Amino acid sequence: MKILVCIKQVPDTTEVRLDPATGTLIREGIPSIINPDDKAGLEAALRLKDEHGANVAVLSMGPPQADLALREALAMGADEAILLTDRAFGGADTWATSSTLASAISGMEYDLIITGRQAIDGDTAQVGPQIAEHLGIPNISYAEDLRVEADSVVARRQYEDRSHTLRVKMPCLITALSELNEPRYMTPRGIFEAFREREVKLLTRADLAIDDGNIGLKGSPTRVMKSFTKAAKGKGTVVDLDARSAADWITERLQEKFVL
Amino acid sequence: MNFELSKEHRMARDLFRRFAEKEARPLAQEVDENERFPSETVEKMARSGFLGIPCGKEWGGQGCDTLTYVLCVEELSRVCATTGVVVSAHTSLACDPIEKYGTEAQKRKYLPELLAGRKLGAFALTEPGAGTDASGQQTRAVLEGENYRLNGSKIFITNAGQADVYIVFAMTDKSLGTKGISAFIVEKGFPGFSVGKKELKMGIRGSSTCELIFEDCVVPKENLLGKEGKGFSIAMGTLDGGRIGIAAQALGIAQGALDETVSYVKERKQFGKPIGAFQNTQFRMADMKTRIEAARLLVYSAALAKDSGGRFSVEAAMAKLFASETAMEVTTKCVQLYGGYGYMRDYPVERMMRDAKITEIYEGTSEVQRMVVAGALLK
Numbered sequence: 001m002k003i004l005v006c007i008k009q010v011p012d013t014t015e016v017r018l019d020p021a022t023g024t025l026i027r028e029g030i031p032s033i034i035n036p037d038d039k040a041g042l043e044a045a046l047r048l049k050d051e052h053g054a055n056v057a058v059l060s061m062g063p064p065q066a067d068l069a070l071r072e073a074l075a076m077g078a079d080e081a082i083l084l085t086d087r088a089f090g091g092a093d094t095w096a097t098s099s100t101l102a103s104a105i106s107g108m109e110y111d112l113i114i115t116g117r118q119a120i121d122g123d124t125a126q127v128g129p130q131i132a133e134h135l136g137i138p139n140i141s142y143a144e145d146l147r148v149e150a151d152s153v154v155a156r157r158q159y160e161d162r163s164h165t166l167r168v169k170m171p172c173l174i175t176a177l178s179e180l181n182e183p184r185y186m187t188p189r190g191i192f193e194a195f196r197e198r199e200v201k202l203l204t205r206a207d208l209a210i211d212d213g214n215i216g217l218k219g220s221p222t223r224v225m226k227s228f229t230k231a232a233k234g235k236g237t238v239v240d241l242d243a244r245s246a247a248d249w250i251t252e253r254l255q256e257k258f259v260l
Numbered sequence: 261m262n263f264e265l266s267k268e269h270r271m272a273r274d275l276f277r278r279f280a281e282k283e284a285r286p287l288a289q290e291v292d293e294n295e296r297f298p299s300e301t302v303e304k305m306a307r308s309g310f311l312g313i314p315c316g317k318e319w320g321g322q323g324c325d326t327l328t329y330v331l332c333v334e335e336l337s338r339v340c341a342t343t344g345v346v347v348s349a350h351t352s353l354a355c356d357p358i359e360k361y362g363t364e365a366q367k368r369k370y371l372p373e374l375l376a377g378r379k380l381g382a383f384a385l386t387e388p389g390a391g392t393d394a395s396g397q398q399t400r401a402v403l404e405g406e407n408y409r410l411n412g413s414k415i416f417i418t419n420a421g422q423a424d425v426y427i428v429f430a431m432t433d434k435s436l437g438t439k440g441i442s443a444f445i446v447e448k449g450f451p452g453f454s455v456g457k458k459e460l461k462m463g464i465r466g467s468s469t470c471e472l473i474f475e476d477c478v479v480p481k482e483n484l485l486g487k488e489g490k491g492f493s494i495a496m497g498t499l500d501g502g503r504i505g506i507a508a509q510a511l512g513i514a515q516g517a518l519d520e521t522v523s524y525v526k527e528r529k530q531f532g533k534p535i536g537a538f539q540n541t542q543f544r545m546a547d548m549k550t551r552i553e554a555a556r557l558l559v560y561s562a563a564l565a566k567d568s569g570g571r572f573s574v575e576a577a578m579a580k581l582f583a584s585e586t587a588m589e590v591t592t593k594c595v596q597l598y599g600g601y602g603y604m605r606d607y608p609v610e611r612m613m614r615d616a617k618i619t620e621i622y623e624g625t626s627e628v629q630r631m632v633v634a635g636a637l638l639k
Contacts, residue, residue, distance in 0.1 A: 072271070186275050187309035188332070189322035195268045 001054040001148070001170075003045040004108065005078070006101060006115040006131070007038040009062050009069035018227050034069045037116025041176035043183035044146050045114050046077045052148055055079050057108070061089060061101055070200045075190035076183070081198070086205040091217030094122075098130030099214040104203055105135060112153060113173040117142055128175035138168045141175040263557070265331075272328050276335035279308065280343070288340035291466030292611050297422050298466055301343055306377020310347060315355050319371035326501075326563040330508040334559075337512025338519070341615035342466035344512055348505030349418040349467075350374070353623075354381020357427050357498045358445065361486040366445060370425055382423035383502070384414040384446075384472050385495050392628055394429075394495060395438045399474060401430035406481050408432075408444065410474040413456070418622070420470035421455045424448045427498070428472070428479075429491045441491035445483040452477030463614035500576045502623045504566060507559045507579040510587035510619035514552050517587075517594040517612040521545070524598060524607075541597060548590045555583040574636045581629035584619035591616040 011030040019026050034042070045056045057080040058073040060066045070081035084104050092100065105113065113135075115128035125141070132139035144163065145156035148170075155174055157164045205215070213219050241249055254260040265273065283301050291298045305311055313329040315321025322328075329351060337344030355374050358366060358381075373379040390396035399412025410430050417426075426446045433440035446453055456471030486494050525536035525545065535541050562579035565572040591613035595602035602609050620626045 068267075068271070075271070185279055185304075185308040186271075187322060188272050188275070188313050188324045188328050189309055189317065191271050191275065192268050192322075192324055192328075195271075 001048070001052060001111045002109050003048060003054050003056045004105060004110040004113045005038070005042045005045045005056060005058050005073070006113065006128070007042060007058055007060050007069060007073060008035045008116070008119045008121075009033070009060065009066040010035045010119050010121045032065065032068065034072060035116050035119045035121075036178040037118060037176055039116075039183045040178045040180040041114040041116050041174075042073055042076065042078065043181045044143075044174075044176055045112075046184065047181065048112075048146075048148055049077070057082065057110075059101065059104065060084065061092075061097060061104075063090075067200050071191075071194040071198075072186060074194035074198050074200075075186035077190065081200045082203060083200050084203045088205040088212075088216050091220060092215065093220035093222035094124050094126040094130060095221055096215050096217075096219035098127045098134060099210060099219065100208065101127070102131045102134030103208045103210040103214075105131065111170040112148075113137075113171070115173065115175050117175045117177050125175070128173060132173035135171075135173070137171050137173055139173045139175070140166050140168055142177055143174045144177050144179050146174060146176070146180060269327060269331060272324070273331045273335060275308075276310075276332045277338075279305075279310075280335045280339045284336055284343045285339040287466075288342070289605075289608065289611065291340070291342055293465075293605070295460070295465045297468045298340075298343055298346070299422075302346060302377065302380070302422075305343075305347065311350055311377035311380075312355060312371075312375025313351065315351075315359050315371065315375050319359065319367055320375040321355075321359075321371070322375075326504060326566045327560060330504060330559060330563045333505050333508035334512040334515070337509040338516035340466070341509055341513050341612070342464045344509040345418060345464055345467050345506075346380075346422075348502065348509055349383065350381045350423075352502040352505040353383030353418075353498055354423070354425060354427055356501050357383075357443070357485065357494055360497070361443070361490075361494050362445075363482075365482065366485070370445060374425060379424035380419055380422055381425045381427070382417055382419040383498065384417045384420070384426050384428045386414060386416050387412070388415055392625060395441070395492065397429060397431045397441055399428070399430040400434070401432050401442060401444065401479070403432070403481065408479045408481065408484065410444070410446070410452070410477040410479055412474050414472040414474075416459065416469055416622075417472055418467060418469055420472055421458060421468045426472065427485065428474075429495055430474075432488050432491075436489060438492040439489050441495070442488045443485040443491040443494045444479050445485050446477070446479055450477055450479060461618075463611070463616070463618050465614075496573075499623055500573045501566060503576040503580040503629070504559065504562045504572075506619055506623045507555075507562065507576070507583040510580070510583040510616065511552070511555050511559050513612050513616050513619065514548075514555065514583070514587040514590040517591045517609050517616075518545075518548050518552060520607070520609055520612075521548075521594040521597055528598075528601075535597070544593055544597065548593060551586050552590065555579075555586040558582050574633055577624070577629040577632035580619075580624065581626050581633070584616070585626060587616035587619050588613075 009032045012033040017026045056078045058078045059082045061084040118125035129139050140155045142158045143155040144158040152167050152169050154167045309322045312321035313324050314326050317323035333344045333348050401408045401410050428444045428446045432442040452475045454473045456473045459469040528535050558579040562575040565575040594609045595613050
């Protein structure tokens, strides 16, 4: 089985500051990590490898520094790493990102593609399903459980109040939730081998058969109109009451504050 | 000459730090309070390869250098000195001598299990009458046919009770003095071997420190480590490496206490301003930081000296001497900066000060380290 995992390197916090002038993230001084949902996807792939045997390749689109995230994936146990990097890919929204990734993937062998549900620096949850659309393969998003049975994947898709268990034939794409598992740590040996004995394969604009109209800033229909930092909210109070007592409790609090 | 960590070492340090913060920090106070061995953390470390970092891949080790091992012990000890010493005693004092002095068969039998962390190791040299003067060994080993028969006892043995494999020193020929000491690999289940009283300690209270008792303990001849009579030099060679581990532990404790204190002095207000705004605090903090960085350079350079293949006794002794005295000084000053709160168990600096003291004592007291350094200087 060949599993392809898409990962994104993101700043290690959900509270990064925005540059008010440009509306973009200020990344300086913030350590980078593998996006948590993507890391759960990688762990899911590594567990399938442990259980059934598989080749796990990790793919990322990003600046040259994303090399570190791919080395970390290798140190966790991935077999191959590919970095899609080119100035021409810069400024991509989800459409351009998924088009670029799908273009690279179309030249690769795979049975299963796993992406994270969404990145903590963008929260769109669009790139995974869009890749599946571009490739014309089925997709199960929001997987909180995942297993392989013969030529199919069985995944439990999470909803707010329920879940669906779906079976889909491979090749297919799954988007993973961080609740899926507790990712393993790298091993010290894995780290040194990732840098000294392994290679991160580079793919650039020239390696892809894709129109300029579908990549980078030019290929991105999304325009950010305005961005702002959310005002900090208080911690709030948690009470454990049945519905009727909870309603009473809330009413009392609102009366105390003269809202009611 | 380059004082920067390589990108591999930086990533390894980040791994150890992440692990320490997530797995060891939440337990640190509790294992100290209850004098409980942190088995769950040891299991997780085993799964991540932390119990065989500097040992050969051919035996299931991680095949990394001593610096990587030092970074591991340092980062663990920054949040929990108990966790740090479990790794240090296991790696430096049990795995290392088997890899260095063991026969092919001994390595094949013991290293894969030890390096995968399925078994834990310990080192037994100290006796009631043989501490700094290790030549005063009373434990005897007599060869009878295919087995040695060991009689005697050991005290203050780190990891004892939790360990499965012990490197044990005993006199095979008392008339030869230190040249009559031999080393043995003793397994937990060997007949006549038992673990005695568990010690109640000032610090590193989660680590298991016990007495070992040998009553006609039967040790197969093939478990002699190195040659008969080479025990003393095996012990000293092993302790040279162990001292780098303890130096790393001390460095971690000092750094951990400083980190805690940096946050505290920014928040704690007296006379209307944070105590960090007073020059007395600032100068103390600057001195501590400078001393810790100096200790770090000594510890890392001892690690590099060990890997360069030559003698490193003096480098290891200087690293341990300076780092352990730094740990004691820094933790004491940190407690002072906390004032009354520093004396309370609610804040980790109290534990760190108790943990620091042992680093000036075990694997050679500060006085022994001075003897090693002066001995080389004045020979």
